[in-house]
Amino acid sequence: xxxxxxxxxxxxxxxxxxxxxxxxxxxxxxxxxxxxxxxxxxxxxxxxxxxxxxxxxxxxxxxxxxxxxxxxxxxxxxxxxxxxxxxxxxxxxxxxxxxxxxxxxxxxxxxxxxxxxxxxxxxxxxxxxxxxxxxxxxxxxxxxxxxxxxxxxxxxxxxxxxxxxxxxxxxxxxxxxxxxxxxxxxxxxxxxxxxxxxxxxxxxxxxxxxxxxxxxxxxxxxxxxxxxxxxxxxxxxxxxxxxxxxxxxxxxxxxxxxxxxxxxxxxxxxxxxxxxxxxxxxxxxxxxxxxxxxxxxxxxxxxxxxxxxxxxxxxxxxxxxxxxxxxxxxxxxxxxxxxxxxxxxxxxxxxxxxxxxx
Amino acid sequence: xxxxxxxxxxxxxxxxxxxxxxxxxxxxxxxxxxxxxxxxxxxxxxxxxxxxxxxxxxxxxxxxxxxxxxxxxxxxxxxxxxxxxxxxxxxxxxxxxxxxxxxxxxxxxxxxxxxxxxxxxxxxxxxxxxxxxxxxxxxxxxxxxxxxxxxxxxxxxxxxxxxxxxxxxxxxxxxxxxxxxxxxxxxxxxxxxxxxxxxxxxxxxxxxxxxxxxxxxxxxxxxxxxxxxxxxxxxxxxxxxxxxxxxxxxxxxxxxxxxxxxxxxxxxxxxxxxxxxxxxxxxxxx
Numbered sequence: 065x066x067x068x069x070x071x072x073x074x075x076x077x078x079x080x081x082x083x084x085x086x087x088x089x090x091x092x093x094x095x096x097x098x099x100x101x102x103x104x105x106x107x108x109x110x111x112x113x114x115x116x117x118x119x120x121x122x123x124x125x126x127x128x129x130x131x132x133x134x135x136x137x138x139x140x141x142x143x144x145x146x147x148x149x150x151x152x153x154x155x156x157x158x159x160x161x162x163x164x165x166x167x168x169x170x171x172x173x174x175x176x177x178x179x180x181x182x183x184x185x186x187x188x189x190x191x192x193x194x195x196x197x198x199x200x201x202x203x204x205x206x207x208x209x210x211x212x213x214x215x216x217x218x219x220x221x222x223x224x225x226x227x228x229x230x231x232x233x234x235x236x237x238x239x240x241x242x243x244x245x246x247x248x249x250x251x252x253x254x255x256x257x258x259x260x261x262x263x264x265x266x267x268x269x270x271x272x273x274x275x276x277x278x279x280x281x282x283x284x285x286x287x288x289x290x291x292x293x294x295x296x297x298x299x300x301x302x303x304x305x306x307x308x309x310x311x312x313x314x315x316x317x318x319x320x321x322x323x324x325x326x327x328x329x330x331x332x333x334x335x336x337x338x339x340x341x342x343x344x345x346x347x348x349x350x351x352x353x354x355x356x357x358x359x360x361x362x363x364x365x366x367x368x369x370x371x372x373x374x375x376x377x378x379x380x381x382x383x384x385x386x387x388x389x390x391x392x393x394x395x396x397x398x399x400x401x402x403x404x405x406x407x408x409x410x411x412x413x414x415x416x417x418x419x420x421x422x
Numbered sequence: 423x424x425x426x427x428x429x430x431x432x433x434x435x436x437x438x439x440x441x442x443x444x445x446x447x448x449x450x451x452x453x454x455x456x457x458x459x460x461x462x463x464x465x466x467x468x469x470x471x472x473x474x475x476x477x478x479x480x481x482x483x484x485x486x487x488x489x490x491x492x493x494x495x496x497x498x499x500x501x502x503x504x505x506x507x508x509x510x511x512x513x514x515x516x517x518x519x520x521x522x523x524x525x526x527x528x529x530x531x532x533x534x535x536x537x538x539x540x541x542x543x544x545x546x547x548x549x550x551x552x553x554x555x556x557x558x559x560x561x562x563x564x565x566x567x568x569x570x571x572x573x574x575x576x577x578x579x580x581x582x583x584x585x586x587x588x589x590x591x592x593x594x595x596x597x598x599x600x601x602x603x604x605x606x607x608x609x610x611x612x613x614x615x616x617x618x619x620x621x622x623x624x625x626x627x628x629x630x631x632x633x634x635x636x637x638x639x640x641x642x643x644x645x646x647x648x649x650x651x652x653x654x655x656x657x658x659x660x661x662x663x664x665x666x667x668x669x670x671x672x673x674x675x676x677x678x679x680x681x682x683x684x685x686x687x688x689x690x691x692x693x694x695x696x697x698x699x700x701x702x703x704x705x706x707x708x
Contacts, residue, residue, distance in 0.1 A: 176538050303557045306549050308539055312501050312532055317605070318525030318553040363539035 088361035088371075095360075095374035099156065102381045106152045107144050110388055114144060153287075154278045155384045156377035158339040159349055161290045163376025164369050165332035166350030167357065168297040171304035171365055172328045173237055179350035180336035183236075183329070184243030186347075188217020189340035191247040194254045194267045207286070207341035214337025217243045218329060273344040273398025275384050286338050293335030294373050300328055301366030308363070346398050348405030349376050355412045450474050451512070451609045451640055452528065457497055458506035459490075467493045469664035470507070475642055477608060480635045482651035482672065483644040485661035486684055491644040492533060494661065495611050498642065499530045525553035529602035533613035533644075535594060540585035543597050547572055550604030572603040576630070592623040599630075610634075612643040616650060628654030648676045648689075652699045660684060673699055 108114045122140040124130030132140075166179045173182070180186055192213020196206040217240075224239030258264045270277070297304075303324040306314040315321045339346065357371040380397070383404060387395045452475045459468040467490040475481055485491045496502040498509055500516045509516040511527050519527075529550070537546075550572070551565045561569075573579045576596045581589065586597060595615055602610045615631075616624040628650055631641050635656070645651060651658040651672045658675050660668040662684055668675035681689050681701065688704035 171539075174536070174538055299558065302549075302552065305541070305545070306552060308541075309535065309537055309546075309549070310532070312496070312530070313535070315501055315521055316499055316525060316528075316530035316532075317549055317601075318522035319557065320521050324557075358539070362545075363541050364545055 088364065088367040091360040092367055092371050092374075095371055095378070099374050099377055102378050103152050103156065106155070106381045106385055107148050109385060110148065112143060114140060119144060150278055150280050150283060151275045151384060151388075152381065153280075153283050154275045154342055155380040157283065157287055157290055158275070158343055158346060159353070159376035159378070159380030160294055160373035161335040161339050161376075162346065162350040163353030163357070163372040163379075164294040164297050165336040166376075167354035167365065167368050167372040168300075168304060168328050168332045169350075170354055171308045171368075172325055172332075174308050174310055175237065176355070177351075178237060178240075179348075180332065181244065181347070181350065183221045183240040183333065184217035184245075184247055185214045185333050185336050186340055186345050187244040187247035187251065188220075189214035189337040190271055190345055191251040191254065192216070193341055194251055194258075194271070197267055197270075198254055198258050198263055203282070207282075207338070210341035211334065211337045213247065214333050214340065217247050218333050220246060222329075269396070270344045271398075272396035273346045273401070274394070275343050275380075275387075275397055276394065278342045282342065286342060290335045290338050293331040294369070296331040297328065297335075298366065298369040298373075300324060300331075301364065301369055304328065304365040304369075305363075308365075344396075344398060346380070346401055348401050348409065349379055352405050352409050352412065353379055355409075359412070449477050451477055452498060453510045454494075454498060454507070455510070456507035457494070457504045457509070459493055459497060459502065459504050461493075466664055468497070468504075471661070471664070471666055472507075473498075473659060473666065473669070475609060475640050477638055477640050478635055479640045479657055480631055480655045481640070481642045481657045481659055482655035483642060483659050483661060484648060484651055484676070484684060485644075489661050489684075490664055491661055492613050495530070495613050495642065495644060499528050499611055500524050501530070522553055522556065525605060525607065527607050527609060529605040529607040529610045531595075531598045531602060531610070531612040531615060533617065535598060537586055540587045542582070543578065543584055543586055543589070543600075544569060544573070544582040546586050546597055547601045547604050550601040550606075553605045553607070568606065569604050572600040575603060575634075576600045591618040592620070592627070595619065595627060599634075603634075608638070609640045609642070612641065614644050614646065616645060616647070624650070625653070632656075648681055648701055651676050652701070676701075 104119075108116065108119060118136070118140050121130050121132045122137060122144065125132040125137055126141075162180055165185075169178045169180065169182060170176055189210040190213070192209035192211070193206045194209075195213075196202075196209030200206075221236060221239035221243035224242050225235035228235050255264060255267060258267060303314070303319050306317050306319045307321065307324065307328075309317075311321050314324075336350065353376040354368065354372045357368055357375050360375075361367040361371045380401070383400045384397055386404065387397045387400045390400075452473075454471065454473045457468050457471040458466060460466040471490075471494060473481075473494075483491050483494065493502065497504050500509070500519070500521075503517075511519060511524065516524065548561060548565070548569050551561055551569065555561055555565055570579070570582075573582055576599055578593065578596050578600060581593060581597070586594065589597065599610070599612075599615075612631075616627055619627060624647075631643070632654060635641055643655075655672050657670065658668070658672040659666055660675060660680055667683070668680055676699075678689050678691050678701075681687060689701045690704065692700050692702060694700055
């Protein structure tokens with residue numbers, strides 16, 4: 065420890081005027097390019113591959129510029145437009161919502177180990193949706209039930225935290241664990257009461273996660289809410305940066321902590337509960353994507369939230385491609401994200417652990 | 423790296439250097455009157471504390487563990503609400519200010535800083551601009567100039583691109599002070615800034631604080647070391663039993679009697695060559 069400046073410092077002289085992080089902006093741009101490429105690939109590949117040329121012909125004919133034989137046109141239309149496009153859009157929407165929510169929860173709780181599951185959101189949403197499946201047959205009610213359940217689970221978690229008071233952030237996480245356990249128990253009760261021949265298998269299969277059940281109409285109904293939630297989280301980036309330092313520090317920096325926390329929780333909870341309504345419980349993306357994104361673009365949330373969203377979409381597209389091409393029958397997407405996500409998470413842990421130790 | 427030695431810090435000067443700064447500051451930045459506070463239904467932590475802070479002052483807050491020092495700081499910056507009494511900022515009660523209004527007038531550096539994510543030093547310091555720019559507007563050239571100037575003022579421009587989580591305790595403390603400067607608040611409140619720093623860095627930090635105060639800012643800082651009050655502050659406030667038992671120039675109030683009262687320890691006080699006072703624990707040298 066001499067008195068001379070270490071030679072390893074990247075900037076030893078006068079500081080430069082910098083408005084952001086060029087590397088972060090570059091990675092963000094790269095991910096923004098990668099996502100549409102991944103979407104095109106997901107439209108083409110699967111158990112029945114479609115050639116680039118066929119897709120181009122189909123699009124030209126659909127726009128009235130081309131001339132594709134009717135039989136071939138109908139086949140490609142059914143494969144690409146009716147079967148794969150809803151899945152692809154669902155994968156992007158759901159992956160983005162879970163990953164952006166995960167990044168936001170991690171900042172708002174100043175805790176790198178939380179995810180949309182931590183407030184019990186996914187359990188609450190599952191219970192609400194399963195209850196609606198037993199009591200009614202309408203998918204709209206199932207979707208509303210999931211949102212109501214997710215919000216109820218957050219309310220329970222926050223209520224538990226309020227009961228005990230002083231260390232609000234830690235208590236909120238514990239409250240979320242309590243809430244998750246409560247709603248998992250209630251979900252088991254619903255399963256027990258469900259008709260074992262019709263309803264129970266439907267609930268179990270849906271909870272394992274499948275991108276196949278959402279159609280374009282569902283997506284159009286839910287996309288505005290999910291995308292607004294993600295955009296809201298990205299807009300709150302600077303407040304999230306301050307909150308990551310802790311409540312007292314954020315408040316002393318001029319952040320209205322309670323209001324920002326409420327806004328973040330509502331945005332993240334609505335977005336992630338709606339993913340359960342669309343495709344069941346899909347694990348790991350909400351924890352994994354923010355960590356990989358943080359390694360790429362750094363911790364500033366105005367980069368991290370969009371980067372996590374893009375990465376979550378890409379990751380879920382890839383997982384879905386695996387789910388529908390690995391075996392003769394489609395594997396549940398939730399199973400694939402967990403089996404692929406766990407080893408990737410171990411690799412990520414190696415890299416990020418250093419930062420957590422301090 | 424456990425040293426601040428890679429950054430330029432002013433050389434330690436005798437405590438008297440801080441005195442003229444106090445004389446130049448006349449305006450009261452913050453005034454607390456008759457503060458009472460208890461956590462829940464527990465024993466009162468503060469029972470009638472009054473304190474005024476003027477520009478240019480370095481106020482050292484002394485008291486035993488659990489004596490209410492940190493609680494008082496949180497009351498001063500509005501992170502806690504007093505059960506009774508009031509804090510006035512620029513002549514107006516704190517309760518009437520928004521968090522951002524408060525942040526423009528008082529910066530706060532807490533005792534423990536557990537940042538879990540590897541923010542660059544520059545980005546961490548730029549959070550100080552929330553007080554000026556708000557949560558949504560992009561930082562402009564002026565904001566970045568203030569951030570750069572704050573980094574340079576503390577001699578940590580060379581650390582600007584480094585992750586905060588990889589810095590030593592002393593370097594982190596400098597970052598947080600730089601963030602407070604970027605906040606451009608006339609008053610900076612610090613909870614035990616010297617805790618966790620080695621002996622040399624403790625004194626370099628205190629000297630830096632005196633320099634920054636001489637430029638017109640005021641500091642209120644808690645400390646466990648009476649020597650830090652004697653050698654690093656223009657004023658010492660002694661907190662005991664939830665009340666202020668002494669408030670005045672450190673050489674007048676940090677006496678062996680008061681040290682015994684606060685800490686239950688017998689010390690002797692000696693004047694050394696250049697007029698500075700030192701404390702020596704009884705029996706600690708024989």
